[in-house]
Amino acid sequence: MPIMPIKQGNIKRTVAKNGKREMTKEEFKLWLKKFDTNGDGRISKQELRKAIRSVGGWFATCKSEHGIRYADANHDGYIDLETEIYNLLDFAKKHLGVKIVSY
Numbered sequence: 094m095p096i097m098p099i100k101q102g103n104i105k106r107t108v109a110k111n112g113k114r115e116m117t118k119e120e121f122k123l124w125l126k127k128f129d130t131n132g133d134g135r136i137s138k139q140e141l142r143k144a145i146r147s148v149g150g151w152f153a154t155c156k157s158e159h160g161i162r163y164a165d166a167n168h169d170g171y172i173d174l175e176t177e178i179y180n181l182l183d184f185a186k187k188h189l190g191v192k193i194v195s196y
């Protein structure tokens with residue numbers, strides 16, 4: 094039987110009893126990266142909306158607009174996965190019920 098990749102194992106156990114998602118900063122980044130469908134290293138409003146929907150977030154359209162405004166420090170309309178993602182992480186903690194843990 095093949096050994097499961099460690100990252101996948103981590104993500105599997107990230108849903109806590111209270112329904113809150115727990116992840117580390119790195120996992121958060123990897124998670125968002127999955128939604129960067131065109132691979133340009135940035136998250137667009139549409140991509141963020143998909144990400145919010147995937148965690149069962151209500152009002153995904155509204156939240157994605159809010160999230161972009163919150164995190165888009167240079168106002169180009171995208172969340173840069175290297176520089177602006179930590180603003181989005183803050184947003185996710187406050188509005189998406191994501192708990193960021195550090196191991």
Ligand SMILES: [Ca+2]
Binds near residue numbers: 166167168171
């Ligand atoms: Ca930006």
